[in-house]
Amino acid sequence: MAKEADDKLSKIVSLAKRRGFVFQSSEIYGGLSGMWDYGPLGAELVHNIKDLWWKHFVYEEENMYPLQTTTIMPEAVWKASGHLEGFADPMVSCEKCKRRFRKDQVGEMCPECGGAFGEEKLFNLLFPLSMGSTEGGGDKAYLRGEVAQGMFVNFKNVLDTMRPTLPFGIAQIGKAYRNEIAPRDFLFRVREFDLMEFEYFVKEEEWKEYFTKWKDRMWEWIDRVGIARESVHELEVGENDRAHYSKRTVDFEFDYPFGRKELYGLAYRTDYDLQKHMAASGVDLHYTDPVSGEKFVPHVIEPTFGLGRTLLAVLLSAYEEDELGGEKRLVLKLKPALAPVKAAIFPLLRNKPELWSKAREVFVQIKKEIPQVVWDDNGNIGKRYRRQDEIGTPSCVTIDFQTLEEDTVTVRNRDTGEQERVKVGDLVAHLKKSLS
Ligand code: GAP
Secondary structure, eight states, X not given: OHHHHHHHHHHHHHHHHHTTSEEETTGXXXXXXXXXXXXXXXXXXXXXXXXXXXXXXXXXXXXXXXXXXXXXXXXXXXXXXXXXXXOEXXXXXXXXXXXXXXXXXXXXXXXXXXXXXXXXXXEEOOEEEEEXXXXXXXXXXXXXXXXXXXXXXXXXXXXXXHXXXXXXXXXXXXXXXXXXXXXXXXXXXXXXXXXXXXXXXEOGGGHHHHHHHHHHHHHHHHHHHTOOGGGEEEEEOOGGGSOTTOSEEEEXXXXXXXXXXXXXXXXXXXXXXXXXXXXXXXXXXXEEOTTTOOEEOOEEEEEEEEHHHHHHHHHHHHEEEEEXXXXXXXXXXXXXXXXXXSEEEEEXXXXXXXXXXXXXXXXHXXXXXXXXXXXXXXXXXXXXXXXXXXXXXXXXXXXXXXXXXXXXXXXXXXXTOOEEEEXXXXXXXXXXXXXX
């Protein structure tokens, strides 16, 4: 079983590299540990996940305000938020080979050389930076360890410009950086990653109601993005394991091939962050109820989603090896909304000019309406189907001799392999329907 699981991860890693989903960062220079680049298909998949998340959590809600804040923030922010003190993992270093490990990931001896460990220390995960060119070093700043702080420090700006009424949320998708001691397991633990998260501001007495609401919406998201529900499990995080700002946390854990580990988190951050920023900045961060005139600091529910972990869980859930028409194949059963390529267009034969130019005409016509289509006239049709199956393309369209006579094409379904004849004039509508 463990071997099977390992195999599945290595199959995903190799597919991701072979088909242009994920590459190691700066690979031609030997790569950078804990950093990954998204290739042409991966970048499109990332884009589709972000779009779907935005639709689910921003557009389909009434009171969500988007934000895009800088990834570098001054030391004062991280001091006030408690990250300078509390955002750290226990670390041990080997006295012999000097390698560093997360304490919770090793036994009593160094797994590399068998050496003894020195004293356990707390290692802060924030990346420090020096900004500006002042002599003796510039102003101290940090790459953000979470995007949430961008929302808290702009709370007053959003109140003043948008006049929202409680409950409301501030949502953001963007990069976060953590100097992880031991990046590992492909996209699971990395040093630079995209976070999709929102802070939902409520009256203190309503926090439980909204905690439940967002937990339910998170499950709906899991279905919508195509992560197998049975591989996701809620974990009530104990007091000692919660982040310094949280009074209740539920983790959504996923059964990765390397174990059951965190996919998403849902935290009740209370009014911790706003209170801390109000005290440190001296700026009033109270909200005034427009009806009662009561002034108070709202409490916060925060659902948070790592994008790389989503992509990994999506690939693991979609990956299948099955048999179609007596032939073994590898298929990514991605939700159509996520598929990087929505349809592939094939002329049956490359060397028949009439067929080829009709196929180009169909391709150009579809591309105007559905831009994520590809052209492939290379090799036999079976091979072309296989190539599209393994990147999750929902439909393949073949232009053949019948097309020239009847103006119809074959549309082949990725999951069932079934083919149907569709009029060229109806093709865009037909493809769009299968994408919804
Ligand atoms: N604002 C709350 C927050 O940042 P977190 O649990 O520290 O909470 C949020 O991180 C999410 O980011 C996690 O649920 C996970 O999906 C993802 N994540 C955290 N550390 C990560 C890492 N080193 N590599 C990839 N994803 C990570």
